[in-house]
Amino acid sequence: MFMKETIENTKLEVEDIEQQIRELSNTHVLFDEEQLEVKNTLIFSMVDGKVCNSITGTSSQNCYICGCKPTEMNNIEAIKSRPVIKENYRYGLSTLHAWIRFFEYFIHLSYKLEFKTWQVKAENRDQYNARKKLVQNKFRAEMGLLVDIVLQGHGTTNDGNTARKFFKNAETSSLCTGIDVNLIKRCGNILSTIASGYTINIEAFEKYCINTAKVFVSLYPWYYMPASVHKILLHGADVIRYSPLPIGNLSEEAQESRNKDYKMYREHHTRKNSRLNTNEDLLHILLISTDPYISSLNRQTNYYSKELTMEARTLLIQHNDDAEYSKIEEDMELNHSLSELNF
Ligand SMILES: [Zn+2]
Incomplete structure (x- = not known):
């Protein structure tokens, strides 16, 4: 569809998809x-925060799970006893x-480390802009990153990619930003743990997240934790508990x-004589490449797993599973030979 991503349009689209999910019939296999009967369960987990806020009718600054406002974000103890909307864990x-x-x-x-207020007041504007420039220049010089x-x-x-580089090089990132290096490391561990696709040791993870949140508010009490960070640190463990697969x-x-595939396919593999033909060809090639058999040949190895630190591994179950790691190596080789096919 050629239309803007508004709250209204998002809601309509979600309703339409939910209707289609309700109408799915079971698959019968001999x-x-x-006679086997397979029930299909579809989960809305591949949505970004913006979409979650639109469907739950929450402002982007508030938490759509506990309704917490920015000014309440740093009171960790009070948040733990807030009522939550469990239904929204499914996102x-x-x-x-x-x-x-x-x-x-x-x-x-x-950017705000010098004057230590959440909102930039008029008298701090110049200081803010100067520090922003300084931080950006440091990133460009030290890490080659445009930030x-x-x-x-x-x-x-x-x-x-920029974000992963930032957490992977915590020491340099700390030098560029002036932020506590341990905090950057802790967050990097949390992020690579949830991205790893491995089964998470939820109790250890929960404790680690809450402690990280506490370090945040003790070091930077003047900066209200953003809802997206709050969601992971305070609700992450519960969302993972609710999730039917590794998060x-x-x-x-x-x-x-798929965005980059989409662009490439559209440019090189579609007829351009009408929009209808373009979209038809595009859908055809997307269907071919997502065929379960074909995509199973090119199963991507989870590259985060190679970057897990020892500390992050303590947040996983079976983090020392050698069989698992040799399987990763095998997959890497398979992918390497397949990448030459590049279809
Ligand atoms: Zn919350």
Whole structure:
């Protein structure tokens, strides 16, 4: 559809998809002379925070799980006893966007480190702009990263790759931003744990998240924790408990990573004599490449798993499973040979 992503349009689209889910009929399979019936359960987990806020009717600054407002975000003890809307756990954790949200939290915090207020007052405006420039220049010089630069028409330069680089190089990132290095490391551990696709040790994870939230508010009490960070640290463990699969498998990354395929297919594999033909060809090639058999040949290894720190591994169950790791190695080789096919 050629239309703007408004709250109204998002709601209509979600209703339409939910209706289609309700109308799904069970799949019947004959297996070993037994009639099997497969019930399809579809989960809305690949949505980003913006969509969650639209469907739950929450302002982007508030939490759609506990309704917490920015001014209440830093009172960790009070939040723990707030009533929650359990139904909204089903929207998952948007693990891909989480990297970017945490990263932006840190750089915005860094811009304000000198005057230590959440909102930038008029008298601090120049100081803010100067520090922003300084931080951006440091990132460019130290890590070759373009940070927080607005791109005409599509957001900023803050993408998943920039964010992952930031957490992977915690020491340098701390030098560039002036933010406590341990806090950056802790958040990096949390993010790579939820992205890993492994089964998480929920009790250990919950404790680690709450303690991280406490470190946040004790170091930076003047900066209200953003709702997206609050969601992971305070509700992350409960969302994972509710999730039917390892949370990393429910990431919106699957569809986000299709954006570049979409562009490439549209440019090179479609007729351009009408919009209808273009869309038809595009859908055909998307269908081919998502065919269960074909996509199983090119199963992507979860590359986060290679980057898990020892501390992050303590948040997982069976983090020392050698069989699992040798399987990863095998997959890497398989992917390597398949990447030459590149279809
Ligand atoms: Zn909340």
